[in-house]
Amino acid sequence: MSALAFRLVCVDCAASHPGFEVRYRCACGGTLDVVHDLPKPDEGIDFALFDRRLASKESFDRSGVWRFRELVLPLAPAEIVTKPEGNTNLYRSERLASWVGIDDLAWKHEGENPTGSFKDRGMTVGISVAKKLGMERVACASTGNTSASMASYAATAGMKAYVFIPEGKVAFGKLSQALAYGATTIQIAGDFDVAMRLVQEACAARGVYLLNSINPFRIEGQKAIAFELLQDLAWSVPDWIVVPGGNLGNSAAIGKGLSELHALGLIQRLPKLAVIQASGANPFVTAFRTGAAVVPLAHAETRATAIRIGDPISWRKSLRGVTASGGLVDEVTDQEILDAKAHLDASGIGAEPASCAAVAGARKLAAAGVIGRGERVCGILTGHLLKDPEIVIDYHRGSLVGITSSHANAIRRSDPNLKAVLSAMGD
Numbered sequence: 001m002s003a004l005a006f007r008l009v010c011v012d013c014a015a016s017h018p019g020f021e022v023r024y025r026c027a028c029g030g031t032l033d034v035v036h037d038l039p040k041p042d043e044g045i046d047f048a049l050f051d052r053r054l055a056s057k058e059s060f061d062r063s064g065v066w067r068f069r070e071l072v073l074p075l076a077p078a079e080i081v082t083k084p085e086g087n088t089n090l091y092r093s094e095r096l097a098s099w100v101g102i103d104d105l106a107w108k109h110e111g112e113n114p115t116g117s118f119k120d121r122g123m124t125v126g127i128s129v130a131k132k133l134g135m136e137r138v139a140c141a142s143t144g145n146t147s148a149s150m151a152s153y154a155a156t157a158g159m160k161a162y163v164f165i166p167e168g169k170v171a172f173g174k175l176s177q178a179l180a181y182g183a184t185t186i187q188i189a190g191d192f193d194v195a196m197r198l199v200q201e202a203c204a205a206r207g208v209y210l211l212n213s214i215n216p217f218r219i220e221g222q223k224a225i226a227f228e229l230l231q232d233l234a235w236s237v238p239d240w241i242v243v244p245g246g247n248l249g250n251s252a253a254i255g256k257g258l259s260e261l262h263a264l265g266l267i268q269r270l271p272k273l274a275v276i277q278a279s280g281a282n283p284f285v286t287a288f289r290t291g292a293a294v295v296p297l298a299h300a301e302t303r304a305t306a307i308r309i310g311d312p313i314s315w316r317k318s319l320r321g322v323t324a325s326g327g328l329v330d331e332v333t334d335q336e337i338l339d340a341k342a343h344l345d346a347s348g349i350g351a352e353p354a355s356c357a358a359v360a361g362a363r364k365l366a367a368a369g370v371i372g373r374g375e376r377v378c379g380i381l382t383g384h385l386l387k388d389p390e391i392v393i394d395y396h397r398g399s400l401v402g403i404t405s406s407h408a409n410a411i412r413r414s415d416p417n418l419k420a421v422l423s424a425m426g427d
């Protein structure tokens with residue numbers, strides 16, 4: 001691997017800090033970016049190199065993060081903790097495309113990562129850096145997926161994991177994973193934003209390594225979603241990428257990755273980035289519309305619990321990517337999210353509710369004429385359908401208060417005899 005150099009640079013004041021150190025914020029309080037000395041055109045970093053690695057049997061080539069390692073982080077193969085992650089499918093469904101109102105519509109299913117969400121891409125880098133820094137304990141606050149991912153990667157690397165979760169608002173699939181992978185799981189009597197504040201304080205007090213996406217190395221792995229998506233498209237650039245937004249690390253990462261490809265001259269234009277929030281957890285939408293800084297919500301509420309966040313940490317970084325690409329930020333209601341989920345699920349693709357904010361957002365933007373029917377659109381499905389099985393059952397049972405289950409596929413009961421079974425089968 002070529003030994004590229006990098007620094008940590010403050011997003012607010014541009015102060016620069018050395019590469020590998022335990023640091024999540026600048027002295028001024030700003031969040032940090034990993035800024036690479038990007039390779040020169042004659043250093044052989046091109047799409048053909050990444051394509052050749054697809055045929056390799058080495059885990060660091062097979063990983064959909066480390067395959068792009070020159071653009072991710074200069075670690076030696078022996079330093080890398082990988083499952084390997086990525087290599088997620090890009091799905092198309094004519095039925096879904098017609099419901100959304102966009103003809104050329106593809107969905108990259110990040111729920112197909114090893115622990116069932118896009119978080120594994122950032123986590124392989126975060127845990128590898130933790131190992132390099134000699135950290136033996138790691139922690140995160142989470143609405144569920146980050147904690148599932150961190151718990152698994154920490155177990156793989158032989159580290160102790162602490163997860164801080166909001167009380168009663170973590171879907172069962174995710175909670176089960178944190179417990180199963182052996183993380184010390186602390187349910188905070190508060191929401192995600194409270195847990196996020198406390199985990200930063202606890203990590204500082206105990207010298208535990210923080211692995212939320214405020215950790216700039218997480219973003220470096222997560223940006224590989226964009227690299228692999230373009231690779232799936234034979235390195236052609238779509239018109240739009242639509243992604244759900246919560247703490248805003250993912251959209252920040254995708255924006256950063258695309259800007260780096262552009263700066264390298266590997267792509268000639270940027271796809272527009274559309275970030276979709278739930279309307280009950282929409283501080284970034286308000287900030288985007290008013291042009292002001294994010295004002296944290298005292299109380300965020302959405303049934304898409306993964307994005308039930310009122311004080312997103314990475315909003316400045318996310319805004320940078322949205323603005324650079326000429327993209328936008330919008331919101332959808334829980335009803336729209338769950339309608340979209342019913343359609344995505346019934347198409348055979350399926351995803352957890354937060355992912356479906358992207359589906360609902362694409363439909364809303366198409367209906368408004370913001371996204372043209374003929375444009376090339378890719379959405380990111382961030383988590384697996386089985387992460388949140390309760391909401392599926394409740395939706396199809398029609399028992400979600402305030403939600404109309406207009407596409408319910410209710411369970412049919414039958415007495416134990418053939419006549420009753422045939423009647424239950426219908427036509």
Ligand code: F0G
Binds near residue numbers: 117147354383
């Ligand atoms: N979709 C899913 C399934 C998520 O789990 C998350 C975030 C998002 C979308 C939003 O991504 O925060 O980068 O804007 N989940 C975090 C967690 C907060 O703790 O698992 P974001």
